[in-house]
Amino acid sequence: MAEDSAYREGELVLATGTIKYLEQGGGTPVVVLHHSWGSPGWLPFHDRLAENHRVVVPDMPGWGGSERPAWARDPRDIAIIMTRVVAGLDLEDVTLVGLGFGGYVAAEFATMNPSRLASLVLVGAAGLQPGEGDILDQMMLSHRKYIEDSFRDAETYAGYVGEEPAEDVRLLWDLSREMTARVTWKPYMFNRRLEPLLGDMQVPTLIVWGSEDKVVPIECARQFEAAIPNARVEVVDGAGHVVELEEPDALAELVSSVSGA
Amino acid sequence: MFIGHFTERPYQDPNSGYFGATGRSLMDLGMSNASYDPRLGADLYNRYLDERVFAEEMGFDGLMLNEHHSTPFCMGQVMNLEAAILARITNRAKIVLLGNILPIWDDPLFLAEELAEIDMISRGRLVTGWVRGTGRESVAHNAVPPYNWERFQEAHDFIVEAWTKPGPFRWEGEHYHYRYVNPWSRPYQEPHPPIWIPGVMSRNTVAWAAKHRYPYLMLATELQPTLESFQYYDEVAAEAGYEAGTEHRGYLFKVHVDETEELAEEAGRKYVQGPSNPFLEGNQGIVRPFIQNLPGLTQRNNLLPTMRSFAAAASRGRASQHLKDEKKAAPPPPPKDTYVDQTEKLSIISGTPDSVIPKVRHVLETLRPGTIFFWDGDGAMSHDDQMRSLRLMGSDVIPAVREMADELDLKGPFEVDPAGEGEASAAADDAPESPDDPAAQAAD
Numbered sequence: 042m043a044e045d046s047a048y049r050e051g052e053l054v055l056a057t058g059t060i061k062y063l064e065q066g067g068g069t070p071v072v073v074l075h076h077s078w079g080s081p082g083w084l085p086f087h088d089r090l091a092e093n094h095r096v097v098v099p100d101m102p103g104w105g106g107s108e109r110p111a112w113a114r115d116p117r118d119i120a121i122i123m124t125r126v127v128a129g130l131d132l133e134d135v136t137l138v139g140l141g142f143g144g145y146v147a148a149e150f151a152t153m154n155p156s157r158l159a160s161l162v163l164v165g166a167a168g169l170q171p172g173e174g175d176i177l178d179q180m181m182l183s184h185r186k187y188i189e190d191s192f193r194d195a196e197t198y199a200g201y202v203g204e205e206p207a208e209d210v211r212l213l214w215d216l217s218r219e220m221t222a223r224v225t226w227k228p229y230m231f232n233r234r235l236e237p238l239l240g241d242m243q244v245p246t247l248i249v250w251g252s253e254d255k256v257v258p259i260e261c262a263r264q265f266e267a268a269i270p271n272a273r274v275e276v277v278d279g280a281g282h283v284v285e286l287e288e289p290d291a292l293a294e295l296v297s298s299v300s301g302a
Numbered sequence: 303m304f305i306g307h308f309t310e311r312p313y314q315d316p317n318s319g320y321f322g323a324t325g326r327s328l329m330d331l332g333m334s335n336a337s338y339d340p341r342l343g344a345d346l347y348n349r350y351l352d353e354r355v356f357a358e359e360m361g362f363d364g365l366m367l368n369e370h371h372s373t374p375f376c377m378g379q380v381m382n383l384e385a386a387i388l389a390r391i392t393n394r395a396k397i398v399l400l401g402n403i404l405p406i407w408d409d410p411l412f413l414a415e416e417l418a419e420i421d422m423i424s425r426g427r428l429v430t431g432w433v434r435g436t437g438r439e440s441v442a443h444n445a446v447p448p449y450n451w452e453r454f455q456e457a458h459d460f461i462v463e464a465w466t467k468p469g470p471f472r473w474e475g476e477h478y479h480y481r482y483v484n485p486w487s488r489p490y491q492e493p494h495p496p497i498w499i500p501g502v503m504s505r506n507t508v509a510w511a512a513k514h515r516y517p518y519l520m521l522a523t524e525l526q527p528t529l530e531s532f533q534y535y536d537e538v539a540a541e542a543g544y545e546a547g548t549e550h551r552g553y554l555f556k557v558h559v560d561e562t563e564e565l566a567e568e569a570g571r572k573y574v575q576g577p578s579n580p581f582l583e584g585n586q587g588i589v590r591p592f593i594q595n596l597p598g599l600t601q602r603n604n605l606l607p608t609m610r611s612f613a614a615a616a617s618r619g620r621a622s623q624h625l626k627d628e629k630k631a632a633p634p635p636p637p638k639d640t641y642v643d644q645t646e647k648l649s650i651i652s653g654t655p656d657s658v659i660p661k662v663r664h665v666l667e668t669l670r671p672g673t674i675f676f677w678d679g680d681g682a683m684s685h686d687d688q689m690r691s692l693r694l695m696g697s698d699v700i701p702a703v704r705e706m707a708d709e710l711d712l713k714g715p716f717e718v719d720p721a722g723e724g725e726a727s728a729a730a731d732d733a734p735e736s737p738d739d740p741a742a743q744a745a746d
Contacts, residue, residue: 181441183592219448219597226446 048083048091048098053129057122058108060129062099066091069159070132071300072099074123074143076283077167077179077225078188079104079217081210086285089293094136094300099126101146103220105213116142116168116224116232120149127157134159136300140285141165141191141256142221145230148265151246152238160299161246163265164292165254165282167230174258176230180222184214193253193281201286230257239268246272247299249292251280303707304714305700306364306398306675307357307692308554311350312576313374314682315342320374320577328578329588331372331438346377347384349685354388356689358395360696363714364429366398366554366675368500371406371442375579382416389424396716397424398675400500400519401431404461405453406443410478411485413457414464417495418487426490431498431519432458437596448598453477465494496715498552498673505534512538512546515721519552522581522677524647525668528553532669548672548711549718555665556644557676558652558683559694569687570652571641576681583640583649655698662699663706672714674703 048065063083071094073087080100090096102122103109113119123146127135135157139147144166151161167176179187185206192198202210246269250262262274275295280287318337320328354365367384370376378384385397397420407413421428434454440447456475463473469484489495499511500519511518512535520528532551539546556573560566573582580589644650651661666674676695679688706712 180596181593183590215597222446222597223448226448227444 048087048096051097051130053126055122055125055129057110057125058102060099060102060108060122060126061106062097062126062130063087064095064097066094066096068094069134069136069300070095070097070130071136071138071296072097072127072132073285074099074101074137074139074147075104076140076191077142077217077221077230078184078191079213081213081286084285084289086289086293089289090296093297095132097130097132099123101143103223104217109220113224116145117149117153119224120146120153123150124154124157127154133157136160136162136296138162138296139164139166141282142167142225142230144168145225145232145235148235148239149232151242151244152235155242155244158244159301161244162249162296162299163246164249164284165251165257166248166261166265167257168232168235169261169264169268170228170231170233171258171260172264173260176258177256178229179218180226180229184211184218188214190255191282193251193279193287197281197287236264236268239265240270242269243271245299247295248272248274249284249295250274250276251282251284251287252276252278253280254282256282303704303712304363304396304552304673304716305361305703306366306396306673307354307362307695308366308368308675308677309350309353309679309688310368310370310375310579310581311346311377312579312680312682313338313343313377314346314576315339315374318374318577328374330578330580330590331441331593332588332590333374335372343377350377350679351384351387351391353679353685353688353692355391356692357695358392360692361700362395362695363716364396364398364673364675365392366400368400369403370436371439373438374577375582382413382420385420385428386416386423389420389427392424392427394427396427396429398429398498399431400498400521401433403435403439404432404457405434405450406439406445407457408445410457410460411464411480411483414461415485415487417461418465418485418489421490421495422487424490426495428489428491428495429498430495431500433500434599437593437599440596440599441593446598447596449477450599462494462497465489496720498715500552500554501531505531508535509538511535512550513542515539515542515544515550517550517552517673517715517720519554519673519675521554522556522583522649524649525665529669532671544722547718547720548670548713549715549720551669551671552673552675553665553669553671554675554677555648556650556652556678556680557658557662557699558650558678558687559655559658559691559699560652560687561654561690561694563653563657565690566652566654566657567641569683569691570645570650572682572684572687573644573650573652573680574640576683579681582681583644655694655702659699659702659706662703666703666706666710666712670710670712672712672718 048063051062051064053060071090087096100107101119137147137158144163145168148168189198248262248265250259266272266274277284277288277291284292367378367381369378369381388397434450456477460478464483470482473480473483498517500521501507508531518535536546558570560569651658678691
């Protein structure tokens with residue numbers, strides 16, 4: 042943790058349940074939506090962004106410290122709540138960054154409520170059925186194996202997680218996996234009703250993929266690019282699915298290229 | 303006393319090499335069906351049906367079927383089909399399903415219809431039993447695990463209503479929706495076939511069964527914990543305002559009888575030599591804990607503090623037992639002699655009638671069940687092994703057990719109505735929120 046990290050913890054009370062978030066910095070807002078395995082906390086990636094932006098990192102409803110909407114059955118339900126989080130925090134001209142499953146939620150968000158968005162950044166985003174191959178099914182893997190496969194290699198994984206994940210990390214993964222199962226057990230990690238809605242979505246979109254992503258096939262980057270009118274693709278060489286952990290500076294720079302900082 | 307017969311109907315492929323304690327261990331859900339031989343399957347299905355017919359001839363009161371999916375240790379994938387065949391080719395024995403895996407049915411009206419047909423074709427010989435299923439079943443039929451308990455309860459309520467409430471009616475539930483419930487088949491038995499609940503250990507399932515006054519059947523658990531579960535059932539029953547009896551207690555245990563002690567040991571050892579079966583102790587192969595207990599099969603709805611830092615958490619260096627367990631998911635080293643170990647604690651009873659009968663008596667005296675099932679002909683046992691045992695069951699064991707049961711006053715659920723003469727449980731509505739150990743309790 043960098044010494045100058047001075048994020049604060051926030052809480053937003055919604056009718057659908059209380060949302061917890063971390064926040065730091067000033068300027069136009071960047072909202073970062075976490076992977077299916079939950080937010081691992083304040084990251085060097087967030088620090089880089091916070092140099093020029095107000096960075097908000099929520100626990101999505103049902104993940105981490107945010108209350109579970111027991112009725113939610115679809116990532117679209119999560120996206121609807123996230124539109125209310127952005128409205129509730131009165132954020133305008135938002136750059137919405139979605140990581141993996143968070144990218145799926147971000148894309149759904151953008152199709153239904155683009156008015157508060159200045160730009161959209163989808164990083165290794167789920168949400169579309171890959172034209173070739175499948176999205177890696179975490180439900181058939183141990184937590185450890187799935188998270189390890191999210192990194193470019195086992196060594197990088199061990200560098201972040203350690204020899205054994207700590208108990209609170211394991212709990213986070215376990216709880217997150219249940220919430221993930223509740224909303225996207227089947228079909229797993231995509232929605233055939235998303236792609237048709239992306240065609241009229243005018244928010245400038247940056248699609249970022251790690252060249253070594255083993256979780257969501259890189260084919261999906263091209264599919265998002267084809268579906269969204271104002272989109273371009275950037276591939277980060279050597280990164281796996283967790284680009285924000287492996288290449289935080291490169292990713293922050295890419296986000297800055299669309300966030301206007 | 304109600305005396306039944308059970309086998310998992312293992313897919314016994316001598317060429318597979320995948321045999322639990324005696325060959326290459328089998329990873330659960332890790333074997334492709336590319337090696338499945340339908341001709342062998344045909345022989346085995348017919349063999350197991352023939353054995354059931356013979357079991358009825360030998361005097362068994364019940365023929366128990368179960369169901370598992372995508373695994374070679376149990377060929378009962380669609381046990382309702384086997385039940386329908388038995389309904390036609392047997393005459394007297396009850397056909398006992400323990401049980402249908404309710405949460406994996408997207409259309410439980412089909413289940414209500416199928417079971418009603420079986421009940422009619424058998425002229426009222428169906429006993430139904432319902433379970434939640436393990437992770438294996440949720441994976442195989444892709445039922446969302448976090449909604450498993452909700453679906454179990456709703457499907458239960460729906461099927462009972464579809465059987466008992468004159469149609470047409472409408473059902474708009476949480477997981478099931480019907481605009482026209484009016485099945486043109488109704489159960490032969492009034493008000494509906496008996497419902498028994500099989501389980502392994504879960505206190506909450508025991509409580510749920512007790513509140514509904516459903517007989518609870520412990521599946522091959524050890525004697526002391528089985529007794530404790532029965533006692534817990536009694537306590538819940540007392541709280542619900544009735545006294546539970548032997549008619550509420552069922553027990554499945556491994557019993558094989560043979561002509562000589564030598565043959566009995568040879569056949570008895572085959573319990574642990576079939577296709578890897580996590581429910582046959584000593585024969586587990588490798589179970590993957592993350593599939594056995596999928597997300598949300600056990601409810602985890604507590605909130606976590608927002609995590610401050612990945613690195614900080616990792617630096618605290620607390621190891622996770624759960625993941626350690628996953629890491630060493632290699633097969634546990636087999637005990638010195640798992641067969642001897644199990645015979646000593648009566649997990650397996652195998653011998654001549656003279657040596658088996660006193661041991662069965664010990665089980666009956668200890669547990670006081672009104673229903674028992676002998677689990678036989680499993681693992682690597684051959685048709686001949688099973689037929690020798692069935693013959694001796696008929697000539698020696700079953701008559702002796704009936705005498706014992708009379709002496710010990712062990713009444714089964716067809717002698718004393720577990721529902722208490724129609725005063726069906728009003729307490730059932732406040733059944734527990736969620737069993738805490740569904741993957742374990744939902745074994746068969």
